[in-house]
Amino acid sequence: xxxxxxxxxxxxxxxxxxxxxxxxxxxxxxxxxxxxxxxxxxxxxxxxxxxxxxxxxxxxxxxxxxxxxxxxxxxxxxxxxxxxxxxxxxxxxxxxxxxxxxxxxxxxxxxxxxxxxxxxxxxxxxxxxxxxxxxxxxxxxxxxxxxxxxxxxxxxxxxxxxxxxxxxxxxxxxxxxxxxxxxxxxxxxxxxxxxxxxxxxxxxxxxxxxxxxxxxxxxxxxxxxxxxxxxxxxxxxxxxxxxxxxxxxxxxxxxxxxxxxxxxxxxxxxxxxxxxxxxxxxxxxxxxxxxxxxxxxxxxxxxxxxxxxxxxxxxxxxxxxxxxxxxxxxxxxxxxxxxxxxxxxxxxxxxxxxxxxxxxxxxxxxxxxxxxxxxxxxxxxxxxxxxxxxxxxxxxxxxxxxxxxxxxxxxxxxxxxxxxxxxxxxxxxxxxxxxxxxxxxxxxxxxxxxxxxxxxxxxxxxxxxxxxxxxxxxxxxxxxxxxxxxxxxxxxxxxxxxxxxxxxxxxxxxxxxxxxxxxxxxxxxxxxxxxxxxxxxxxxxxxxxxxxxxxxxxxxxxxxxxxxxxxxxxxxxxxxxxxxxxxxxxxxxxxxxxxxxxxxxxxxxxxxxxxxxxxxxxxxxxxxxxxxxxxxxxxxxxxxxxxxxxxxxxxxxxxxxxxxxxxxxxxxxxxxxxxxxxxxxxxxxxxxxxxxxxxxxxxxxxxxxxxxxxxxxxxxxxxxxxxxxxx
Numbered sequence: 001x002x003x004x005x006x007x008x009x010x011x012x013x014x015x016x017x018x019x020x021x022x023x024x025x026x027x028x029x030x031x032x033x034x035x036x037x038x039x040x041x042x043x044x045x046x047x048x049x050x051x052x053x054x055x056x057x058x059x060x061x062x063x064x065x066x067x068x069x070x071x072x073x074x075x076x077x078x079x080x081x082x083x084x085x086x087x088x089x090x091x092x093x094x095x096x097x098x099x100x101x102x103x104x105x106x107x108x109x110x111x112x113x114x115x116x117x118x119x120x121x122x123x124x125x126x127x128x129x130x131x132x133x134x135x136x137x138x139x140x141x142x143x144x145x146x147x148x149x150x151x152x153x154x155x156x157x158x159x160x161x162x163x164x165x166x167x168x169x170x171x172x173x174x175x176x177x178x179x180x181x182x183x184x185x186x187x188x189x190x191x192x193x194x195x196x197x198x199x200x201x202x203x204x205x206x207x208x209x210x211x212x213x214x215x216x217x218x219x220x221x222x223x224x225x226x227x228x229x230x231x232x233x234x235x236x237x238x239x240x241x242x243x244x245x246x247x248x249x250x251x252x253x254x255x256x257x258x259x260x261x262x263x264x265x266x267x268x269x270x271x272x273x274x275x276x277x278x279x280x281x282x283x284x285x286x287x288x289x290x291x292x293x294x295x296x297x298x299x300x301x302x303x304x305x306x307x308x309x310x311x312x313x314x315x316x317x318x319x320x321x322x323x324x325x326x327x328x329x330x331x332x333x334x335x336x337x338x339x340x341x342x343x344x345x346x347x348x349x350x351x352x353x354x355x356x357x358x359x360x361x362x363x364x365x366x367x368x369x370x371x372x373x374x375x376x377x378x379x380x381x382x383x384x385x386x387x388x389x390x391x392x393x394x395x396x397x398x399x400x401x402x403x404x405x406x407x408x409x410x411x412x413x414x415x416x417x418x419x420x421x422x423x424x425x426x427x428x429x430x431x432x433x434x435x436x437x438x439x440x441x442x443x444x445x446x447x448x449x450x451x452x453x454x455x456x457x458x459x460x461x462x463x464x465x466x467x468x469x470x471x472x473x474x475x476x477x478x479x480x481x482x483x484x485x486x487x488x489x490x491x492x493x494x495x496x497x498x499x500x501x502x503x504x505x506x507x508x509x510x511x512x513x514x515x516x517x518x519x520x521x522x523x524x525x526x527x528x529x530x531x532x533x534x535x536x537x538x539x540x541x542x543x544x545x546x547x548x549x550x551x552x553x554x555x556x557x558x559x560x561x562x563x564x565x566x567x568x569x570x571x572x573x574x575x576x577x578x579x580x581x582x583x584x585x586x587x588x589x590x591x592x593x594x595x596x597x598x599x600x601x602x603x604x605x606x607x608x609x610x611x612x613x614x615x616x617x618x619x620x621x622x623x624x625x626x627x628x629x630x631x632x633x634x635x636x637x638x639x640x641x642x643x644x645x646x647x648x649x650x651x652x653x654x655x656x657x658x659x660x661x662x663x664x665x666x667x668x669x670x671x672x673x674x675x676x677x678x679x680x681x682x683x684x685x686x687x688x689x690x691x692x693x694x695x696x697x698x699x700x701x702x703x704x705x706x707x708x709x710x711x712x713x714x715x716x717x718x719x720x721x722x723x724x725x726x727x
Contacts, residue, residue, distance in 0.1 A: 041102045043095050044084055045077070049531045052652055053538030053546075054663050058670070066714025069704075070694040073666030081672055085381030088373075091671025091690060092532050096511040100527045103409060104509055105390050107401045121400035121465075124472040125393055128483075131476040132359065132389040138476055139361050143230065145477045146352070146360060150231060153348045159337060162344055163283045166336070167290035169485035172197055172351035174250055174332045177291055179494045182300060183267050183572035186518040189494045191293045193275075194302040195254050195332055199224070199247055199351065201376065202684045203326070206251035212679075216375060220244065223371045227350040230364060239346040246335070246343050253331035255303050256324035257684065258612040263562050263572055265314050266302040275299050278330045282337035292492045303328035358388060359476035378676030396483035397472075398507045399464040405509045406460045410526035415459050417536055418529060421543065421630070422456045422522075425551045428629035432727050438583040446567070446575040450558065453568035455501070455521040459529065460508040513550055515557035517566040522554040532667050541649055541657040544631035545624075545664030552623030552630070559727055560618040561588050587726045591617055594700075594724065598692045601675065606682045608692060616687045620697045622727035624665055628703055631661055658707035666694045700724050 041047075049055050060075025071078065083090055108129050116122035131137075143150070149170060156162050166173035176196035182188045200206060200220060205213060225240035233239050260266060276284055278301070288294045305328050306314070311321050327334075336344075353360060357368035366382070373379040382388075393401075433439070433447050470486040472479050501519050506512055508526040515522050524547075531538070534547040557563045564584070567575045576584070592610035595617055599607035610617070635643045635657070649657025671690035673681070681689060688696060698704040699716040700723045710717060 039106050041099050043098045044087070044090060045081060045095055047095060047099065047531070049535065049538075049667075052660075053531065053535050053542030054660060054667060056653065058667075064714065065708045066710040066716055068695065069662070069666055069698050069708075069716065070669070070691045073663055073694070074670040077670055078672055083672060083674060086379065086383045086387075088377040088379045088677035089671060089673045092668050093511055093671070096527060096530065096533075099530075100405075100509045100511055101387060101390050103405065104394065104401060105386060107404045107408075108390065108393060111401065111404075118472070121397065121467050124467055124470060125397050125400050127472045127474065128397060128476075128479050129389050129393055131472075131474050131479055132392050133385060134474075134476070135362065135385065137474075138359060141475075142361055145475055146356070149352055149481070150349060153345050153352065156341060156345055156348075159281075159341070160283045160286045162336065162341060163286040164290050165348060167287040169488050170352065170356070170481040171348055172355060174253075174336055175287075175329065177293075179293075179491045181499050181518045181570075182269070183263065183518060183566075184269070186570040187499060189497065189499060190269075190298055190300045191291075191296050191495070192300045192302070193329060195250075195329060197247070197250055197332070198254070199354065200251075201680060202257060203251040203254040204683060206248045217244070219371060219375050223354070223367060224350045226367050227353040227364070228346055231349045231353065233346065233349075239343070240350070242340070242343045243347045243350060246339055246347055249335055249339070250332060251326075253303075253326040253328060253335065255326055255328065257686075258609060259314075259316070259324040260303065261562055261612070261615065261686075262314055263565050265306055265310060267572060268301045268304040270299050270301055270304075272297045272299070275301065278304065279333045280330070280337055282333045284333070292489070293495065296495065301329055305330065356477055356480055358392070359480050376676060376680055378674035392480075394507070394509070396479075396487075397467060397470075400467060402460060402464050402508045405507075406526055410459055410508065410529070411536075414526075414529050414534065414536060417543075418458045418524065418534065418547070419456075421548055422458070422551055424630040424633050425548060425555060425626055426451060426454065427633055428552075428626045429555055429727065431629060431633075432626060436727075438587075439580050440577050443576050443580040447559065450520065450568035450575075451555075453520055454555065454558065455519065457504065457521055457523040459524070459526045461502060461504040463502070513554050515554045515563060516570075517558065517563045517572075518570040520558065520566065520568055520570045522551070522558075524551070524554075532664070539649075539652060539657075539660055540634060541631060541660040542664040544627050544634065545661035546668045548627035548630055549620075549624045549665050549668070552626035553619040554623070555626060556619040556622035556727060557615065559622065560615040561585075562615055584726070587724055588614055588618065590722075591621065591724045591726070595688060595692065595696055598688070598696065600678060600689055600691065601682075606679065608682060608688050613686055613688045616693075617696065618726055620688075620693050621700055621724065624697050625701060625725065625727060627665075628658075628661060628701070631657070656707065658703060662698060662704055662707055665698070669693050 058074055058077040060071055060079070063072045063075050065072040068075075081090070087094070108125060111122050112126035112129060114122070116126060118124070118127060138145075152165060153171075156165060165171050166175070167177075174195065174197035176194045178192050179189050180192050182190045198206070200216070205216060221240050221244050224243050225236045228239050229236035270278070285294065288296070303326070305325070306321075311318070316324070353364055354368055357365045369382045373382060429451055430448065433444055433451070436444070439447070467486065469489075471482050501521070504523060504525075505516065506514060506523065506525045510525045511527045513522070513524045513528055528534070528550070529547065532546055533550060534543055558566070564576075565574065566572055574581075592614055595608045595610035595613060597607070599605060632643055635647050635649060637647050638644070649660075652660065655663070669690040673689065678689060681687070687693070695716055699718050702720070702723070704710065
């Protein structure tokens with residue numbers, strides 16, 4: 001799945017009175033039959049978007065649109081806006097997340113006030129929320145609540161013990177496991193294995209030796225030492241150094257993030273015997289039995305050293321492979337099998353305290369935030385406890401309030417209007433495919449077939465999770481582990497089921513969207529379908545430039561550098577002619593070269609990783625191109641394929657429809673980052689910074705040049721022959 005914007009996908013809960021248990025309210029369903037209490041939602045930046053969808057007061061007209069379109073649209077806001085202490089970035093997405101967060105809080109509080117039975121989804125929500133907020137009980141308990149898990153770590157004596165703990169809920173592990181559909185057989189679930197286990201955000205944080213990286217590593221070791229000292233280690237500093245050395249070895253096994261996107265290199269179907277061979281001396285069978293997948297005979301593993309033929313097909317030379325590909329899963333297994341057990345125990349102890357710091361005593365929680373929040377992302381203040389409690393509910397009991405959210409905040413007319421927008425975006429993609437001069441008829445036919453099979457999902461699913469079997473009580477840490485255990489068991493249970501293509505992987509109150517290549521679906525939760533993205537009262541040009549660009553972005557993921565490797569049925573297989581794929585890759589390479597030049601930090605590095613962000617950049621570029629064509633389709637009242645003078649959009653505040661369209665795209669990416677958060681985004685995120693999601697896209701579109709009369713002297717000007725147009 002490919003989210004539109006990096007960040008956590010939320011979760012939610014459900015009032016039993018809203019209709020049949022587990023069923024989303026239909027447009028005509030009255031639900032509770034009662035209006036929600038009037039409560040004010042407050043946002044850090046005003047939730048105001050002008051009379052027709054664009055807040056023109058936020059422009060900086062001293063900036064030429066051709067020199068910096070992002071600042072031309074948002075410069076007034078950017079100059080005056082100050083980031084609150086508990087935020088590392090803020091923009092249109094974050095404003096909507098603030099709204100959703102508070103609306104979710106109101107639902108939770110209403111739910112808790114009704115004193116629901118503890119074994120209901122509503123009761124679980126109330127109990128988890130209240131336990132998380134009870135910091136007095138958490139602090140008074142000290143580490144007593146954690147003792148059963150810390151004692152289990154302390155009791156590890158053999159590699160079998162170690163494997164058992166790695167595979168148990170609540171503990172860190174160098175190998176991650178989840179159940180998902182087989183990319184080459186999406187009608188079948190398979191256990192999937194990948195590398196995991198790093199305490200720093202990425203392998204490069206361990207391997208880089210510049211001054212900033214060394215400072216971060218030193219502070220990370222101090223954090224590890226603090227955790228180990230709190231857990232009772234007398235030699236905490238020495239053990240922390242050992243853990244850091246162990247994690248550095250593990251980091252060398254990891255692959256470069258950009259290379260890890262390659263779907264062919266990361267798809268490795270293995271028999272049980274082949275996987276056990278990769279595991280070497282590590283007691284894999286013990287781990288699989290603990291996970292509940294000991295009887296499985298087929299597995300999908302991601303980071304397995306490729307053959308020379310596979311490297312050649314991926315276009316990687318031996319030198320590049322050496323730089324970008326670590327030893328992968330076999331190297332991590334070797335480390336698990338041979339590294340000192342005492343060091344692994346220290347690793348598990350420190351990671352347990354870090355992973356569950358939010359439900360442990362204040363000093364542990366604050367130390368964890370000081371590193372992960374302040375050191376890594378430059379965040380001066382931790383988020384208020386109530387906001388973190390809402391996030392905990394979202395992540396663990398997400399769908400339990402979703403029906404109430406939909407009833408309160410998603411009018412039926414929004415869904416109908418979105419259906420029309422999606423239809424026009426699909427028509428635009430069909431028209432664009434017909435116009436491509438670099439694509440053969442053979443590949444075009446397959447692309448059209450895939451487009452025809454796209455499944456759009458809008459607003460909310462028809463059924464919501466009931467969380468049967470999850471045991472939630474008064475202890476916040478136990479709740480955290482219980483939710484993790486339930487999620488693991490629920491995920492493993494898929495192995496006995498057929499894939500459910502009606503399932504959603506974001507809740508209605510999540511401000512995001514995604515494309516799922518295995519299901520060939522585009523999904524738009526209700527929470528993103530509000531201003532500035534979608535406004536049923538706004539000028540159509542604004543909706544097409546905003547949510548139209550988002551819809552196009554997700555359609556574009558089906559045809560980006562990796563999504564295009566899946567056919568219309570969600571099968572990972574090549575449906576391209578060799579010549580067409582070569583032409584497509586050349587266009588992608590040109591886009592990579594453009595984005596590699598964007599370096600937003602004062603020191604000039606790191607810069608945007610054009611290869612890592614290629615899929616998202618293709619999504620943005622193709623998405624806005626599709627949205628523009630869809631807008632033109634919406635203006636074509638006669639249906640003759642052209643927009644006559646009579647059909648042109650009227651001027652509003654002196655702005656043409658095309659200008660309003662592009663202003664809307666710039667407005668939705670309004671955002672401001674702290675420097676450290678921007679650095680982490682550049683190093684680890686698949687999305688380009690918002691400034692380049694605007695400037696990097698519009699400078700490739702001829703229509704933008706025409707709309708704003710951009711001349712060759714403009715800083716963003718690209719000669720026509722260097723403009724990239726993929727879809």
